[in-house]
Amino acid sequence: MQLIYTPEQQAFANEVRAFTRETLDPAVARKVLEGARLGREDFLGWHRSLHRKGWVGAGWPREFGGPGWDAVRQHIFDEVTADEGAPPLIPFGLRMVAPVIMAFGSKAQQARFLPRILSGEDWWCQGYSEPGSGSDLASLKCRADRDGDHYVVNGQKTWTTLGHFADWIFCLVRTASEGRPQEGISFLLIDMKSPGITVRPILMLDQEHEVNEVWFDDVRVPVDNRVGEENKGWTYAKFLLGHERTGIAGVGRAKRIVKRLWHVARQARSDGRPLIDDTRFRDRLAQVEIELRALEITLLRVLAAEAEKKTPGPEASILKIRGSEIQQTLTELTMLAAGPAALPYVREGEAGAPDVPWLSDEAFRFASGHYFNFRKTTIYGGSNEIQRNIIAQHVLGL
Amino acid sequence: MDFRLTEEQRALADTVGRFIERDYGFEARWSMLRSPEGWSRGRWQRLAELGLTALPVPERAGGLGGGGVETMLVMEAFGRGLVLEPWLGCAFLPARLLSALDSGPEARSWLEGIAAGERLLAVAFTEPEQRYERAPVETRAVVEGEGWRLTGRKVSVLGGDAADTLLVTALIDGEAGTSLFAVRADAPGVTRYPYPLQDGTRGADLAFDRVPAQRVGPPGGAGPALEWALDAATAALCAEGVGVMDALVRRTVDYLKTRRQFGRPIGANQALQHRAVDMLIETEMARSMAIEAALAADDDDPARRARAIAAAKFTVARACRFVGQQAVQLHGGIGVTHELDVSHFFKRATVISLTFGDADWQLARYGEALRAAA
Ligand SMILES: Cc1cc2nc3c(=O)[nH]c(=O)nc-3n(C[C@H](O)[C@H](O)[C@H](O)COP(=O)(O)OP(=O)(O)OC[C@H]3O[C@@H](n4cnc5c(N)ncnc54)[C@H](O)[C@@H]3O)c2cc1C
Numbered sequence: 001m002q003l004i005y006t007p008e009q010q011a012f013a014n015e016v017r018a019f020t021r022e023t024l025d026p027a028v029a030r031k032v033l034e035g036a037r038l039g040r041e042d043f044l045g046w047h048r049s050l051h052r053k054g055w056v057g058a059g060w061p062r063e064f065g066g067p068g069w070d071a072v073r074q075h076i077f078d079e080v081t082a083d084e085g086a087p088p089l090i091p092f093g094l095r096m097v098a099p100v101i102m103a104f105g106s107k108a109q110q111a112r113f114l115p116r117i118l119s120g121e122d123w124w125c126q127g128y129s130e131p132g133s134g135s136d137l138a139s140l141k142c143r144a145d146r147d148g149d150h151y152v153v154n155g156q157k158t159w160t161t162l163g164h165f166a167d168w169i170f171c172l173v174r175t176a177s178e179g180r181p182q183e184g185i186s187f188l189l190i191d192m193k194s195p196g197i198t199v200r201p202i203l204m205l206d207q208e209h210e211v212n213e214v215w216f217d218d219v220r221v222p223v224d225n226r227v228g229e230e231n232k233g234w235t236y237a238k239f240l241l242g243h244e245r246t247g248i249a250g251v252g253r254a255k256r257i258v259k260r261l262w263h264v265a266r267q268a269r270s271d272g273r274p275l276i277d278d279t280r281f282r283d284r285l286a287q288v289e290i291e292l293r294a295l296e297i298t299l300l301r302v303l304a305a306e307a308e309k310k311t312p313g314p315e316a317s318i319l320k321i322r323g324s325e326i327q328q329t330l331t332e333l334t335m336l337a338a339g340p341a342a343l344p345y346v347r348e349g350e351a352g353a354p355d356v357p358w359l360s361d362e363a364f365r366f367a368s369g370h371y372f373n374f375r376k377t378t379i380y381g382g383s384n385e386i387q388r389n390i391i392a393q394h395v396l397g398l
Numbered sequence: 399m400d401f402r403l404t405e406e407q408r409a410l411a412d413t414v415g416r417f418i419e420r421d422y423g424f425e426a427r428w429s430m431l432r433s434p435e436g437w438s439r440g441r442w443q444r445l446a447e448l449g450l451t452a453l454p455v456p457e458r459a460g461g462l463g464g465g466g467v468e469t470m471l472v473m474e475a476f477g478r479g480l481v482l483e484p485w486l487g488c489a490f491l492p493a494r495l496l497s498a499l500d501s502g503p504e505a506r507s508w509l510e511g512i513a514a515g516e517r518l519l520a521v522a523f524t525e526p527e528q529r530y531e532r533a534p535v536e537t538r539a540v541v542e543g544e545g546w547r548l549t550g551r552k553v554s555v556l557g558g559d560a561a562d563t564l565l566v567t568a569l570i571d572g573e574a575g576t577s578l579f580a581v582r583a584d585a586p587g588v589t590r591y592p593y594p595l596q597d598g599t600r601g602a603d604l605a606f607d608r609v610p611a612q613r614v615g616p617p618g619g620a621g622p623a624l625e626w627a628l629d630a631a632t633a634a635l636c637a638e639g640v641g642v643m644d645a646l647v648r649r650t651v652d653y654l655k656t657r658r659q660f661g662r663p664i665g666a667n668q669a670l671q672h673r674a675v676d677m678l679i680e681t682e683m684a685r686s687m688a689i690e691a692a693l694a695a696d697d698d699d700p701a702r703r704a705r706a707i708a709a710a711k712f713t714v715a716r717a718c719r720f721v722g723q724q725a726v727q728l729h730g731g732i733g734v735t736h737e738l739d740v741s742h743f744f745k746r747a748t749v750i751s752l753t754f755g756d757a758d759w760q761l762a763r764y765g766e767a768l769r770a771a772a
Contacts, residue, residue: 134730136659159731205726205734205741206596269527272535280758335748336756339529340554343749344593344601368596372745375726376734383730385669 003297005076013076020084023049029085033260035366037208040123040165043087047120050089057094057118064102064110065118071303075251082252083259090162093117093124097170100187100236104228113168113189127157127171127190127214128237134159135386137172138181138234142216144173144188151175151188151226153196153219159380163199163212166192176231187233189225196220204376206369207345241382248381249323251296257330258289261337264364268337275337284336288329295322317387317395324377324384331371334364342367401689403467410464411471413448418479424739430482435560436600437482445483446515454493459509461493466630466695470637470688477641480739480746482598484518486638487557491631492519492565498623499578499615508563508580520561522552522604523624530755532576532624537568539579539611548579548611551604556753558602559592565614566606573618579611586610597745625700629707632754633691636707639714639750640688643681646725646743650674653729670728677724680717687713705767712760715751722747 005013028042050056058074060066069077082088098117101109116122133140142155153173163169169190176184192199196219201209228236265276265285275281299319335342346365378384392398403411421441430438445451453468455461464472469490476485493512496505496519511517525536537550548568558564562583570577581588587609592602615623651674654665664670691710697703722744726733733740751757 129731132658134659135664136661139659139661203736205736205745207736211731268529270529271531275529278758280762335752336758339756340524340752341529343554343595343597343752345596345598346593368748371748372596372741373734375723375744376731378727379730379734383727385667388669 005072009072009076012073013080016077016080017084019053019055020081020086023053024084024086028087032085032087033256035370038087043090044120044123046087047089051119056089056120057098059095060098060118061102064098064114071300071307075300075303078252079255080252083256085256088253090123092126092161092166092170093122093168096126096240097124097189100170100227100240103239104187104236108224109189109227122167123162123165125160125163125166125169125192125214127160127163127169129159130156131158135383137237138185140172140174140181140185142171142173144175144186144221146175146223147220149223150220151186151223153188153190153216153221155216157214157216158212159202160199160212160214161210161380163192163214164201164209168192169214170227172233172237175233182234184231185233185237186230187227187236188221189227190216190219190221194219194221204373206373208369208373210373248377249295249299249319250327250377251292251299251323254292254323254326254330255296257334258285258292261285261330261333264334264337268364270339281333281337284329284333288326288333291322291329292326295319295326298322317382317390320381321384321387321391324381327377328371328374331367331374335367335371338364338367342371345369403471407467407471410468411475414450414472414475417444417448418475418481422479422481427480427482431598436594436598437484437560442483442515445485450485451489451515452513454490454497455509455513456497459497459506459513461509461513466633466692469630469634469695470692473634473637474641474644474688477638477643477746478645480597480642480645480742484520484557484560484600486631486634487520487555487601488512488518488561490634491521491556491627494627494630495521495565495578495623496614498626499620504580504612505614517563518557518561519563519565520555520557520602521565521624521627522555522558523567523628524552524554526551526553528553530759532567532628533621534567534569534576537566537606539568539570539577539613542608546579546611546613547608548581548606549608550606552606553603555602555604557600558604559590559600564588564604566604566611567620567624568611570617575618576621576624577617578614578620578624580614581606581609581611595749597742597749599746599749622700625704626698628754629703630695632707632711633688633695635750635753636684636688636691636710636714639718639747640681640685642743642747642750643677643684643717643721646721646740646747647674647677647681649740649743650677650725650728657730664728673724673728677721680720684714684717701767701771705764705771708755708760708764708767711755712757712764715755715757715760718747718751719757 025045031038055067057066058069058077062068094117098114101113128137130140130142144151144153169192171188171190172185173188174184175186196217198215200213202211204210266274268275270278302316302319449462452461453464457463489512493509496509508519523532539546539548564581564583566579566581567576568579587607589605590602594600654670654674655663657664687710691707694703694706725740726744729740732738
């Protein structure tokens with residue numbers, strides 16, 4: 001039992017940090033540290049640098065081009081790059097659809113899609129949720145009717161994160177309506193350039209464009225783009241959700257924000273003294289840091305277990321619950337630190353922050369916008385209520 | 399002990415309630431939000447016709463002399479309708495401040511202007527590097543030739559974007575306490591940085607560079623009046639918070655009954671039922687404390703008043719946080735969209751909880767008041 005890094009692990013951390021400092025575009029790093037909204041190229045530039053280095057595909061087997069890191073190295077990589085202000089690697093391709101294609105896709109699908117996911121050539125988005133099917137995903141209605149060697153897809157997906165950037169969407173579609181709803185679902189890979197697809201923005205409560213509605217109107221999809229068997233898509237979808245939940249904890253990013261908050265608490269003033277002297281605030285910050293440490297060690301435990309038996313177990317739901325709550329607490333503390341100065345509505349990427357010296361500290365500019373936006377973390381990826389149901393049923397046997 | 403409203407108070411509540419119903423549909427509010435000023439001068443006139451701009455002005459200055467309970471009734475309704483007009487910032491707060499200072503013919507004419515709905519004033523007291531402090535540290539006024547000149551910066555000024563006259567706190571030589579000055583918003587040397595807040599209401603940061611200013615009230619003696627006015631405004635905000643929470647609870651309960659997942663209303667899940675119950679409990683606790691705050695707002699014992707209002711704002715700020723967060727959570731994805739009014743109520747609830755002192759600050763204030771009394 002050992003919680004500090006071995007000399008090799010420490011050397012790896014140093015290598016990742018040196019590479020990140022050398023390679024990451026400082027303009028992108030600044031945006032990330034400020035919490036400004038990132039464009040498509042901001043994500044992809046970093047992705048491509050990593051790909052050249054052979055560092056994309058953490059968690060992928062070597063045969064598919066992964067770097068072959070163990071759980072600890074993956075964690076070190078996430079933590080160090082987040083700390084340096086690297087954008088996250090978008091999970092929809094790398095962490096979601098790729099494991100499904102590896103586990104259930106045909107050789108031809110693996111050869112066609114995986115290299116382009118690894119290189120960042122294809123941006124993927126996730127087409128699961130529908131207006132009437134969120135928590136109850138199995139009730140989905142988006143239809144795929146067989147027509148020769150094609151499916152014809154009709155219906156609507158919604159909440160599609162960054163769908164406006166995407167080249168491909170992986171979708172759960174209904175291919176049969178008999179039996180249990182879970183039994184008539186198939187898993188399709190759909191080219192976003194297909195005729196009949198319309199993407200419409202949904203504005204989030206901070207007035208940012210991040211999610212979309214995706215409409216399908218007689219969209220023809222080759223049967224070759226179905227992963228696995230017809231009507232077995234639910235099994236693949238559940239497999240994928242397990243992967244989504246480990247990635248979603250956001251430990252690396254949270255550690256960066258905690259660090260930043262300590263800095264902010266030293267800068268900001270309250271009643272004429274540094275905010276850090278206010279024990280109410282300092283205790284809140286200390287508390288979330290402790291909670292984050294507990295989460296981090298739990299994450300390492302889950303990753304280690306995963307490395308042995310491959311599929312994340314239901315305990316991954318714990319990570320999602322705690323990780324999302326901690327992320328929300330951090331946005332809230334940042335907002336509380338700023339106080340009323342956090343309240344002006346400043347559009348991301350625009351200057352014009354209020355005339356408050358320490359507010360020009362980037363950390364504050366988007367403080368309340370982030371607080372509002374991050375309410376999403378307890379809703380997406382399976383809401384925290386649904387996660388608790390999963391734990392109650394599958395871990396506690398209730 | 400009597401929780402009943404008088405005849406007049408009931409009539410006032412009905413009047414404001416009808417105004418909200420008729421003039422404050424979500425669509426109407428949308429178009430105001432998108433307008434350059436962010437609110438409607440036409441509706442301000444309606445408020446004046448209904449007597450609401452006169453409500454916080456004392457009778458001796460042509461107003462209706464409404465007290466804490468009347469203010470509470472108005473603000474609760476404003477909360478339910480998410481009213482955008484700067485009544486609190488540009489009418490209530492300056493009227494309370496001016497009437498507490500009892501200061502000369504000029505102040506009287508401002509009060510009359512507020513009562514008639516013709517003038518908008520704003521109170522500028524927070525400075526950069528301050529969060530919730532109420533005393534100036536940087537802004538100064540000095541005598542130059544004929545009169546005073548004011549130099550300094552103020553931030554987070556409610557209604558500071560729209561006001562024609564600004565009541566600005568400042569320090570003067572030889573006086574430890576707070577002094578108050580009036581400056582014309584269009585005077586040379588005034589720079590305004592107006593902005594919308596996250597909830598669509600408006601404010602401004604202000605810079606003053608040797609601006610001609612007129613002293614209001616005794617030199618160094620405006621502090622107690624400012625405290626009183628801010629306490630009363632805090633009590634008013636508590637009531638608005640209750641109105642916002644009422645709206646959130648109602649919408650959430652409706653949604654729990656109508657949204658179906660897994661073949662039944664999501665409200666059939668006990669986990670969500672209990673959450674909705676907790677939202678209701680928080681709202682009712684907040685309502686009780688808002689009543690106490692409304693009555694305390696008229697109390698001229700500063701210590702008693704501060705304690706009751708700090709307790710109320712603490713309760714309301716915490717409740718606004720919980721009720722706002724849970725309303726969004728229980729709506730799922732649709733709850734985090736700009737399109738649905740729930741997110742707008744949530745943002746208003748958040749702004750309320752952070753205005754004039756957040757929960758932590760109020761708790762500290764309450765504790766200090768207790769210690770001072772012990
Ligand atoms: C910002 C954001 C990004 C997203 N990105 C994507 C994406 O890229 N692709 C995608 O497919 N989807 C995405 N989603 C959709 C997300 O997965 C759904 O919002 C989520 O599953 C909840 O579904 P819903 O919004 O329909 O809420 P509902 O399912 O209607 O739930 C409403 C409320 O009821 C609760 N509830 C429902 N059932 C139960 C129950 N049985 N027990 C207890 N409580 C219950 C929920 O927890 C929630 O609080 C995204 C959502 C958001 C907010």
